[in-house]
Amino acid sequence: MDKNEEFENSIKKILEHVGEDPSREGLLDTPSRVRKSLEFLCSGYKEDPKEILQKALFTSTNDEMVVVKDIEFYSQCEHHMLPIIGKAHVAYIPNGKVVGLSKIPRVIDVFARRLQIQEQLTEQICDALNEHLQPKGVAVMIDARHMCMEMRGVQKIRSTTVTSALRGLFKSNKKTKDEFLSIVSSSLTK
Ligand SMILES: Nc1nc2c(ncn2[C@@H]2O[C@H](COP(=O)(O)OP(=O)(O)OP(=O)(O)O)[C@@H](O)[C@H]2O)c(=O)[nH]1
Numbered sequence: 001m002d003k004n005e006e007f008e009n010s011i012k013k014i015l016e017h018v019g020e021d022p023s024r025e026g027l028l029d030t031p032s033r034v035r036k037s038l039e040f041l042c043s044g045y046k047e048d049p050k051e052i053l054q055k056a057l058f059t060s061t062n063d064e065m066v067v068v069k070d071i072e073f074y075s076q077c078e079h080h081m082l083p084i085i086g087k088a089h090v091a092y093i094p095n096g097k098v099v100g101l102s103k104i105p106r107v108i109d110v111f112a113r114r115l116q117i118q119e120q121l122t123e124q125i126c127d128a129l130n131e132h133l134q135p136k137g138v139a140v141m142i143d144a145r146h147m148c149m150e151m152r153g154v155q156k157i158r159s160t161t162v163t164s165a166l167r168g169l170f171k172s173n174k175k176t177k178d179e180f181l182s183i184v185s186s187s188l189t190k
């Protein structure tokens, strides 16, 4: 049995466990669709943020805060494998180098397309930018909805969770941190 077949057989078993008949017409292709869908949603394990960031580093004398905000993402919680739907806001202060803007959402997706908890997702994005861009500071804020808290469990619909990670000047300098917070606060879910 090859890996895909093994994967799809596990999905068939899950269908049986939830009370379905995997041999009924509407479900015949479901194991293969679920496999491909999960492979996409978890494709971040095969990606390296260093490779993404190092492809697009440009020399710049600008040393003012760069903010990319309202970056939408989808992830899945590692406890229930249910969607986490949110927005990330990222800021950094260049230190001789800036990064291609599109690479920031790409790095977010590398970590979002893994099984996650929001706090770690926030840390991992922040640490990757800090390590490979070596800025004077970096800040990440994430505002997200957890379907495991809405569709099941405590069932608190539209509750949101806000997390942040701060490095360098964003941590040590209150003015820098406040500037970041004032720029992103208008984007937080009301
Ligand atoms: N800190 C954190 N917790 C999360 C995240 N996503 C889901 N959780 C929580 O993980 C916890 C898992 O708790 P358990 O008691 O083991 O699981 P459970 O019985 O399904 O919990 P309930 O959701 O309360 O029904 C729950 O409180 C979830 O709300 C996340 O990104 N960060």
Ligand SMILES: [Zn+2]
Binding pocket: 077, 078, 079, 080, 081, 082, 146, 148, 149
């Ligand atoms: Zn969960």
